[in-house]
Amino acid sequence: MENNKVLETIGLTKYFYDPVKFKVLSAIDLSIDHGEFVSIVGKSGCGKSTLLYLLSTMDTDYEGQIFIHNELVTGKADKVLAQIRNENIGFVFQFHYLLIEYNVLRNVMLPGLKLAKYSEQELEHRALEHLKTLGMEDQALKMPNQLSGGQKQRVAIARALINDPLIIMGDEPTGNLDKKNSNLVFDIFKELTLEKKQTLLIVTHDTDFANKTNRIITMEDGRIIS
């Protein structure tokens, strides 16, 4: 079966048991093609983040199946999933999660060092390239605490890009940013889809942001309604 699917779910269902059994996601069927720029919107508490964590392979407690690049990842071992995340998925969260012990450049390089596909020099070069496209090359040797919020978020994006992932997932990556920075991040994402055919899946509350994407998935009470 040769197709263009980067991500596919079949009957994805998740429960929370604490304090009472509660169905957060019910039978989600979703498919994302290569090069799509998809946003997920919906009321607070409808299960967007939960869905994203399942798709990211970090949360493995669910029913149904997840395919990444047509390969079933459900039920794989922790080590294999870590490898899949490292190679295929880039993350940008609302909070930047940069390691304060490392400078910007090292932070960006870290997933690449883990993957060890390129040599350290090559990685450094690639990291600088990504920082350059994000307008951050002159900040490469700063420590994360010396950066502004928007700058940190751009570093996080560069980090998500370092291994050329199949898909970049974001959970309200612009949530902490003002309008100007938020637009900047959107422009970066847009450019990635246009120039690098990068697939993006972004959870957002920002309707302006969502309206500018290729496809909007709307959720309500653990279901996809459109």
Added chain:
Amino acid sequence: MNFKLILNIALHLLKARLKQTIVAAIGVTFSIAMFIALVSFMNGLNDLLDGLMLNRTPHVRLYNDIKPSEHQPITLTEAYKNSTNFIRSIKPKDIGKSIYNSKAIIAYLKKDPRIIDVAPKITTPVFFNSGTIEISGVINGIDVLSEEKIFKVSEYIIEGKVTNLLQNNSIILGKGLADKMMLTVGDIIKITSPSGNLSSLKIVGISQMGIAEVDDVLSYTSLDTAQKLLGEPTNYITDIQIQLHDKTIAPELSKEFREKFNLDTIDYKTANAQFETGSSVRTIISYAVGVVLLIVAGFGIYNILNMMIYEKMDSIAILKATGFSGNDVRWIFISLSLIIGFVGGIFGLLFGFIFSSIIDVIPFKTTSLPTITTYPIYYDGIYYVIGIIFALFTTTIAGYFPASKASRIDPVEIIRGK
């Protein structure tokens, strides 16, 4: 697994918490240093006491004990050979303390390649006459040169020289005896042997073992003098003392000679069983203290790692989100602990050596050990090997539990929490 990267991350985490890391490492350093110093000191002490004991006890001693005959007449009669015979009221038989055919035995032993030297000896109780009173004591008639070679008698001679005994009719008195009878070197002392012979000997030296009971009764003469004193021929010897190359085979040799020469034998271990106990107790104490200190240091590391993990939850979460497996995270924290253990341990070895060297030069004088001027230290590389293994082992254990906790951290929970 990419150990270079993992080590790099561990080092950066440590750098960010340098102060606590140093405190943790100092804990390890301190315990290893204490362990090394203690174990070196205790073994130095063991060595010294062993020496003290071996300076007085031959590895194997051959002698005639007073005991009942092993073969009673009834066992020799054919008629009762296969019966179980009960004999009551057996009296010990004194076959004489003299070792029969001693010259031949000594000549034979001297050829044995396992034996360094053989020293014949005569031990006899005597009375020292001082004016009207008689003081009981013991005379050791020794082969001066062999005795000196095996037991370093000269170390205990505080006045005169042991070789003075080579002169005829000379004696070296124990200090206690000399003091009691108010005699000094050059004086003449009258001695009565068990059989009543009276002789006069010239005092050529004073000895001091440092043990009052010994110094109050013991004196040395040469073999000849002792034989003359007792009115015995020149082959009269009561003890044959044997020094071995390898003292650990003493018990076996003791048995072998007992059977071969039909004499009573005793090895140094049996003769000094209580010393062995003391030695092992000291060794146990030093290891116990070392282990206890290390456990304390281990708890320190455990605490610091736990704290670090709480502080670094975010970092752990993002490491996991970007593709580090639980195992990678575990190794990061174990390496962290190992770095602390290794660095702390190496400094511990260094300080242990320094402490040992300091103890080694602290003056320590005791009359019983005239050759000892400082506290004893026994240097042995094996303690250092054990020390560093201890350090690495404890820190690995201390690090393992926090590291496993870190490896189980669910990144989703952390990321959700923000």
